Amino acid sequence: MEPPSGPASRRHVPWNRLLLAVSLLTFWTPPTTAQPTIETMPPLAAEGSDVLLLAHNVAKNPLGYAWYRGERVDNSQLIASYRVDTNATTKGPAHSGRETLYPNGTLLIQSITQEDTGSYTLLVTNDDLRTERQTGHLHVHPVLPTPVITSNNSNPWEHKDTVVLTCGPETQNTSYMWWISNQSLPKSTRLKLSEDKRTLTVFNVTRKEKGPYVCETRNLVSISHSDPFTLDVLSACTTEGTGPQRPPQEVVPLAALSPRPPYLMPGHQLPSTRNYYTPTQMFTVISATKQMWVLSSSRHVSL
Structure with missing residues (x-):
């Protein structure tokens, strides 16, 4: 009885032939067409x-x-x-x-x-x-429209009122920037910007913050600026560090007053404060010359 035959021998392909086949396949691969x-x-x-x-x-x-x-x-x-x-x-x-x-x-x-x-x-x-x-x-x-500044109080009292300025209209993908007196906003605890920078709050406003204010808007294709906006800050003083405002004075011809003021001779002193009247207004004498009397029309002023 013949012994069982052994397994068939495997044929080994040299590596150099495999590399050649891969190179040929790579070379024969048609190039891809560029897409539009x-x-x-x-x-x-x-x-x-x-x-x-x-x-x-x-x-x-x-x-x-x-x-x-x-x-x-x-x-x-x-x-x-x-x-x-x-x-x-x-x-x-x-x-x-x-x-x-x-x-x-x-x-x-x-x-x-x-x-x-x-x-x-x-x-x-x-x-x-x-x-x-x-x-x-x-x-x-979008091309941004010209922004407009609005205020919750255009006539605030100095050292008392808080002013809120808003830059509108609100548009998407827009950044906002503020200018005061042609300069960027100074660092101050009394100035606060909202998160989107559309709103500027001025606490205890003073006349230093009256403006003018300008709001700038910009997006990827346009930049736009508002017209200047100035606050009318009210104060009891004409300028900082001075006393109360003096009442306005008017020069009135003597003939317009009734009763007629006494004739003032050179060297004579004015009499005590006295009121005189025109058909529509009351005046108080505060100084005089031969022809004209300087009068106050708003309040009594003692001389």
């Missing part, structure tokens, strides 16, 4: 401006292009299509009258608005009837 891409120009689109959706890496000999609103190829959202062989452009249901499709596949949108923000899809049909598509996104930034 969409670039927005300018990158930051401001409301009211014109914008281009540039088509890059498009096939050299395409049969045509088509642009759609949104992320899907939907005929109801077709903006426009272009056939290369006939040089013909066809407008779709989503065409607003502001779009132009160029022979290189670029789409121009004029006078863009906030409603133009969204996705746009480019469909490219190649000469072998294969199609490629790419979606891009357009974001329209």
Whole structure:
């Protein structure tokens, strides 16, 4: 009886042949075709401006292009299509009258608005009837209006009232900055900004903080400044460190007074304070000359 035969011997392939096979496979792998891409120009689109959706890496000999609103190829959202062989452009249901499709596949949108923000899809049909598509996104930034400063109290009393200044209107993605007397806000415990910096609070206001104030707003595409705003800070003093305000004085002809003041001779002194009247107002004599009397019309002043 013959002994059982042993297992068949394995054939070993040399490593140099395996490396050669891998190298050949790598060399024979067909190159990948670059996909179309969409670039927005300018990158930051401001409301009211014109914008281009540039088509890059498009096939050299395409049969045509088509642009759609949104992320899907939907005929109801077709903006426009272009056939290369006939040089013909066809407008779709989503065409607003502001779009132009160029022979290189670029789409121009004029006078863009906030409603133009969204996705746009480019469909490219190649000469072998294969199609490629790419979606891009357009974001329209608003141009900021001129801001306006409002106050809870435009006539505050010095060292007493707190004033709250607000910069409006409120808009999204907007930064706010305040200026006082053409300078940035000084560091002070009596000045406080809100978290979004739209509101400036002035505690125990003084005439040093009367302004003028200017509010600045800015976003990615625009900067705007308010008109100067000045507080009318009320005080019992004409200037800091002086006494009470002196009543206004008026010069009244002698003939206008009744009863007529006594004639003042040179060297004579004025009599004690006395009131005189015009048809509509009472006066108190505070000084005199031969023809004119300087009078106070608001309060009695002792001489």
